[in-house]
Amino acid sequence: MPYAEDGWDGSDKRIRELLRKKEGLSEQVVIIGTTAQNDEALNKEMIEAGMNEVVIKPIVKETVSQLFVKYNYFKQDS
């Protein structure tokens, strides 16, 4: 395990794996990768790691609004 030297015990306590233990929960959680650089290779790596999408920092409120709309986290007014 590459993280053992940093004190990581090598268990499966990584977010997607933790969520997957409870059926259906992983799909409910949106992980937004944040980075300061628009690097295609890095973006691909982040998506492959299980992030839903990648946004470039600094994150402004318009971006947050769009993300919440996109992932249906706004409560719908009747």
Next chain:
Amino acid sequence: MDNSIIYTATCAHRDYELHFSYTASKLLGSIILRIVETTLSNENHDLRNRVKSHDKAVAYIVHELRTPLSSSLYMLQNAIEDSELSPDVSESFLLPAKHSLKMLLCLVNDILDLGQINENRLKLTYQKVNLDKVIQEALDVVGILASYKKINLAFDDSKLPMNFSTDPNRLTQVLMNLLSNAIKFTDEGGSVAVSAEITQLSPCTVRISVKDTGIGIKEDDQLKLFQDYTKIDLGDKATMNSSGCGLGLNFANKIAMILGRGSEDRIRVQSKWGVGSIFSFCVVDKSAPISAFVESFESKAKDTCNDIDYNENFEENIRTHIQSQVEGELVYKKGMASLSYLEATKGPSNTKMLSVFSPKNDNENERSVIELSTRVKNKQIHRIQKRLTMLKKSGSEEFHLLDLPDSHSREQSVLPSIVVDTNLLVADDDAFSSYSMEVCLNSVGLKAHYCSNGEEACLLVEKKLESSAHTDPGYKVIFMDCHMPKMDGMAATKG
């Protein structure tokens, strides 16, 4: 004894010696050559590695600079917008600070972009734009500089394509570079003129020229123009060239080549010392060819709704193609008229709809709709109105499609204003980034938990899961920085 024999034998011996000596020296030469080659190759390899690691170090440092710079700029912008702050403070301190930070950020971005270009990793984002508008916007930005020097800024507003596929940000970057250079090297009272003309129809190619009445460039110096970190010696006019690090024009040239057709579309320079200069470059319409477009449509033909790039030039071809593929009457509606049509017809269930979205085509976010009343069964109309409302309210200018569940329901829905039950986690090792994220989230009424590395994020998620109900995931949205100590964002996410 026969002398001749001895002579011959001696000669043969000498020949042998000579031959041996020649072969040995040749062999020795080859060995030495091989040793030299190997040594040089190793040194070359070492040098390349050193250059690579140097470039990597520079990229890393510049990248690390970008985060605090971006955050500072964002915070400064928030401070400037703060209504309680005295206008004097804003104008005297914050605005100049913002301007300087912006310049620094531009430089940092240029260095990062240049690294990406050199490694062929720069990705352009193409979209349909009105070229006139892009040029005009660039002129508006540099207008302040021009008016400060009383320079007449003109644009030959020719009829340019309205739906030209290019990367508007990169195009603006090239234009801004050429325009700001033109203004910088033109004396007070001079003029800078931008013109654009279509030089080729297929693919549509437009040559954009920036002409100034500035100091001009000597012939010898023209060769140095596009070298990295090179500034031309202007003699007694040196003060004109005091700012900048000699990177901008080279960078603009590389971008111009990507916007055009590669090296044949590098920035061209015509200049005469003391008279002025003309810098010009070509942009080529990067629309997908019709075959690729049709292929894309066909691959999605089974979907209820196909969302594709918009290009007015293709409309007729699309209609002809669809008409040839399916039976039934083709109804074509554009923009808001399509929405009215959908409202009026209530979306018959045997309808197949191809929607073409062009948010920047009009003032309003409009969607063109080609609707087919065909024999295709089990097709539904998406809640297009809802999508549009959402897009409008979210202030999106980009092409974003929101994945909503299919439904026959056509009820009017509106965007919400209140967020409830949203559990957020922000993992970022940079305190300033976390703080600006907090400001940003607070401004839209959101609260979050914060941690500084992937390991902490995992532990928080685990803890939250344990304390939540069986069907509750705890955190619903996690903002995860990619580079963090202990455990980075990718490792923390892994799945």
